[in-house]
Amino acid sequence: MIAPFAAREAFLDWLANERRASPETVEAYGRDIADLLGFLSRHQGGEPDLAALRLADLRAFLAHRAGEGIAATSRARQLSAIKTFLRFLARRHGLPPLPLGGLTGPRRRPPVPRALTEAQALTATTDSFEESPAMAARNRALFTLLYGCGLRISEALSLDMRDAPRAGTGLRVMGKGGKERVVPVLPAVETAVAEWLRHRGHAGPGEPLFTGAKGGRLDPGVAQRALRDLRRATGLPEHATPHALRHSFATHLLGGGADLRAIQELLGHASLSTTQRYTAVDAAGLLETWQKAHPRAG
Template identity: 85%
Template sequence: MAPLAARQAFLDWLTGERRASPETVEAYGRDIADLLAFLGTHQGGEPDLAALQLADLRAFLAHRAAEGIGNSSRARQLSAIKTFLRFLVRRHGLAPLPLGGLTGPRRKPPVPRALTESQARTATTDSFEDSPALAARNQALFTLLYGCGLRISEALALDMRDAPKAGQGLRVLGKGQKERVVPVLPAVEGAVAEWLRHRSPAGPNDPLFTGAKGGRLAATVAQRALQDLRRATGLPEHATPHSLRHSFATHLLGGGADLRAIQELLGHASLSTTQRYTAVDQAGLLDTWRRAHPRAD
């Protein structure tokens, strides 16, 4: 099959059978077009997919790196190309390549985006809700996320018997059913107590945070509530429930907390995951230096 016809057949398959989004089809189309353009030069003529070797794919990735394309984009391109070639093997008889032996560049995990202390205070104390009960519920949830560093799923899994009390450890069931105990600030206890004043009477096994119909609050509802608050108060776009957990860790680190202690509080299995927050703290220090140092320009 001619290379351009192979590309079009692949895109038709993505659209018709895989029902990929238009954005995915467009991105994969660009990735395959980039490969074919490179092969035209690399092979010295019309690309010959039947003659393709792993060395050609490695040369393509090296070429893209030399053009300044980042690791994440090259990793995505390699994923698209592997899908394309496997499609040709299954549907058009292309001889299979040992693609398992071809690894792309490692993607750097994104640096967590934390809020400033002032922004975190806004997220946990301001409200746009007309209903005092909804306002109290949202403030209690967001204060808990920021004050204890919980994941949204961990907070919403709490029951009434788990209602946080200052001076007592809050038992949290995290990823992999791993339990940890986190300390509770008076501000967290106070915010949750205010919510419970509005909440309907409930037993110890009932959910701590409830939705409009009385069932356990859904994460999507909590995310939308913070999105609405963000728009009402001018908080940045990265102000999400998970950013409150990031902010908890970043502000502790900035205050001099030990990295191992933060690891335990967050429930990270690996210290390397927690170390991402040092990049946030260093970025903040650099920004302060740039704004304050007379020779920063």
Template identity: 70%
Template sequence: MSPDVLAFLAWMRDERRASPHTIEAYGRDIADFLGFLTGYQGAEPDVAALAALRPTDLRAFLAARGGQGAGAATRARQLSTIRSFLRFLARRHGLQPLALAGLRGPRLPRPVPRAIAAEQAIALGQEVGLVHATPRAERGGFQAARDIALFTLLYGCGLRIAEALALDIADAPRPGEDAALRVLGKGGKTRLVPVLPAVRAAMAGWLAHRPDAAPEEPLFLGARGKRLDPAIAQKSMRDYRRLAGLAEHATPHALRHSFATHLLGGGADLRAIQELLGHASLSTTQRYTNVDAAALLATWQKNHPRAGRA
């Protein structure tokens, strides 16, 4: 990678606190863009060439990516990456910022969050450990207690999977404590989330397998003793999903959606849900009102005597 690309990725890591996965994706996006420009302009672009880009050049890149099969979400993300990179270059080299304000990316539909039923979410937290109950399973009890604690935490506190896996032993909620869970969310923002007794009980079952763990050790461990990889947690969910016959949208992130949807259905204030989820904008949280409205409509259609009749 060029020094400018490396400097940009370092800035994203250190100043914007982007996750390693985000930085890796940004690196791929910029490599795609620079590779396209090399073929499009006949030479590898230097800083001067990048400073001379026009919106039509970026549109040509997006069109080429679309022709290669990249979806709207991928192209929108790549455009966002390129905007950030070019603005960084302008500041780094004292260049005139490019006129990109009028360039719009692909229009993306905002999907309605898909929750799972409350009884399914509760059962999942109690039974997910069954996926490790096989004769050949090594440390089956260890992994079962871990998954029960993790998925109970996701549903009980509405955490993102990355937020939960970033916790250390010192952060773990314990029985008898009244302190809220301190969560480090997106953008380095910290929020406090109340912890249900069921979460504390599940966590106690998990910590019983790690009586000598130091406070700075990861709370959730993989089979090799390292911080648990999100892919392993997602596999456990997939295995349980097949075992329990749940829908394909039953993922770890669906537990966060379920947390918000069930709170809203129970009468919780939208602002309070925003704080619990760590959303920067209320408009993001308001998507859950669409879910609740859809549930009300389905209930009405199912139960009203005149529903579906002339």
């Protein structure tokens, strides 16, 4: 029988000295294995027999941790630590290997999108930190397009001159998986793009709508850095990114009473469940408003 707590110490020594894991990882994995061994001691009524360990025991441990309110991310890390520990014991101590591939961790919920306020979105689409008037006009046009039409940055940068948005005319966008959609264009979007095109000068219909300093198609990294510089200069929050403008488009539409199915079509989401994440954003905004305004909130 393998002494469980001696096995834990040997495992942590291997992690630190052979795997060169960081002290933080060694400490975290040590806590995770100690939690498991403590649970097994109570579960089996004595010193745990690792050689007799079953997948059912591990599932019971994970269910126990979930019942204690441990976050999914922490339980996923614990499962990773346990799998590494058991594989170590199988290789170094002859422990019968378990079919660990059949043991799956908790599903991680996608993060709730963080939208900008309407005032912050206005700052992101009207201010500029560029010395060049042309680059300033380009950035304003791009960010206004992202917020005004809900485009992904890749979709906006793939547009050509023939696609220049015009108010009253739907903008055809090629989204993920080659799925095409048509989104309406606000006058503010047309105005911002027209201002950029005055700086861009004449170009053929197949040339890129948004270009970099050297004339080629604008790289998304350049656009991301431009908004990063702008948020640092204007005090916008750290989550003010090109994709946050798309989030804000959806969140502000939802807050204004738009139908969720319509927002799904405008965003080009294949599944309504993806669009439904925005309801959590709006609910959070409603709660914040209630807490600030309701006389009994305090």
